[in-house]
Amino acid sequence: MFHPPHPETYRDQLRAFLREDWGTQDWTTASVPDRPMTARVVAKADLVLAGLPVAAETLKLACGSMVIELPKHDGQKVGTGTEVMRLRGSSHGILLAERVMLNLLQRLSGTATLTRKFVDAVEGTGARILDTRKTTPGLKVLEKYAVRCGGGVNHRLNLSDGVLLKENHLAAVGGIRAAVESARRVAPNLVKIEVEVENLGQLKACLELPDVDGVLLDNMALDQMREAVALRDRSGRRLFLEASGNITLERARAVAETGVDFLSVGALTHSAPSVDLSLRMD
Known part of the structure; x- marks a missing residue:
């Protein structure tokens, strides 16, 4: 297991990333019902995970009541089709955080994956x-x-x-x-x-x-x-x-x-x- 940075060291950046993505209003999300939903994040390639706590923090900033389960952990190598995160919460919260959360998780896991190849x-x-x-x-x-x-x-x-x-x-x-x-x-x-x-x-x-x-x-x-x-x-x-x-x-x-x-x-x-x-x- 790897100890991630304390959320206080990057939470302000996450808020800024979300504000940048939202603009004044997410008209697409506003056009669909806001109701309880479940979702999962799945690997679509073989990779080394990094940033799961960061992804979870991003989701919580969009929906404070989000319930998140992490069946895998950072530093773990997973294969195509592996479920790495499960979440339950507001459909609006999930949709508002989805892109920023995935961008960060994909980028950080990309760095971890390349690093592992060198190692x-x-x-x-x-x-x-x-x-x-x-x-x-x-x-x-x-x-x-x-x-x-x-x-x-x-x-x-x-x-x-x-x-x-x-x-x-x-x-x-x-x-x-x-x-x-x-x-x-x-x-x-x-x-x-x-x-x-x-x-x-x-x-x-x-x-x-x-x-x-x-x-x-x-x-x-x-x-x-x-x-x-x-x-x-x-x-x-x-x-x-x-x-x-x-x-x-x-x-x-x-x-x-x-x-x-x-x-x-x-x-x-x-x-x-x-x-x-x-x-x-x-």
């Missing part, structure tokens, strides 16, 4: 799949939760969670040593410092700095990654190595087998296709 691809290597900050504004917390449902690991939930000194940061301060020393002075003691490098010379510079906790290997070839792992191991440093850039599903296992600790994959949140689920009233 399965590197199984047995010891490497783990990371997300990135390439998320949808307003959906970051939920998309990163969906990554966890798929078996992935969150990198940073926001900029305050860690220091990641990338190319532009290094250019702004004048190099790796200056950037790391400045970051250590500014950031709280428990905040980790990671540095993005593009070549082995920059990696060697990081290995000489005790305040560096991890290194992001940006767009390196496989042989460079293997050498980077060897350099780290020979140094005796315990800093982690993260591979980033062009991490496709087809390439993921080869990257993981170089010995890196993490593969960061922006596609998990910015390019995952939505999966197919449908709601049917009985």
Whole structure:
């Protein structure tokens, strides 16, 4: 079982999504009787679930008396035709929430499904799949939760969670040593410092700095990654190595087998296709 974010962290977004969809009035729903109804949400493809509590919260915002049953749970892989939610409540409430609820459930489950494919691809290597900050504004917390449902690991939930000194940061301060020393002075003691490098010379510079906790290997070839792992191991440093850039599903296992600790994959949140689920009233 996965622990979703507390509803207070995303409830305002759900209200905004519903207001956007409703406009001034849902004339279609207003034209049909409002009466007690039952409905169910069914998977129309093989997928990994994510966002069931979010879907339930969306329905409750449209109809506070909605009764919702969840026979399946987030992180669970289900097949075509599987019933993942049952609900009883006002027909108007169901209709008003249906599209927003399904859009969110399909998108989050799509992210979890793609993440699981990457996780399965590197199984047995010891490497783990990371997300990135390439998320949808307003959906970051939920998309990163969906990554966890798929078996992935969150990198940073926001900029305050860690220091990641990338190319532009290094250019702004004048190099790796200056950037790391400045970051250590500014950031709280428990905040980790990671540095993005593009070549082995920059990696060697990081290995000489005790305040560096991890290194992001940006767009390196496989042989460079293997050498980077060897350099780290020979140094005796315990800093982690993260591979980033062009991490496709087809390439993921080869990257993981170089010995890196993490593969960061922006596609998990910015390019995952939505999966197919449908709601049917009985």
